Amino acid sequence: MGFGDPGFVFIGSVGRPTRARLSQDSFVQTDEAKLRPGGTWGPLGPIAVRCTVSSRRVRCENRAHHGFIITRHSYRAF
Numbered sequence: 001m002g003f004g005d006p007g008f009v010f011i012g013s014v015g016r017p018t019r020a021r022l023s024q025d026s027f028v029q030t031d032e033a034k035l036r037p038g039g040t041w042g043p044l045g046p047i048a049v050r051c052t053v054s055s056r057r058v059r060c061e062n063r064a065h066h067g068f069i070i071t072r073h074s075y076r077a078f
Helices: none
Strands: 003-010 020-021 050-053 057-061 067-071 075-077
Touching: none
Parallel strands: none
Antiparallel strands: 003 020, 050 057, 057 067, 067 075
16 A cells, blocks of 8 residues: 555656556646547647547557556556
8 A cells, every 4th residue: 555545647758657646745736637528638848648538538648659548447558
């Protein structure tokens, strides 16, 4: 068991994503991205991650074509 709440994912410009645990003490506030189904975020800045939202899932992918898919019931990294 670790410190913080599970259910977060870190992804960089290359490499596979990693699961993370965050708490109020470890979270660095940034601007929020509020996406609705059909919305896309990115790629922005040097990280160049693009996320798309549908009514059933969120998919994020980096420039090395690694990423993750999150649904209400599952998480899959690729």
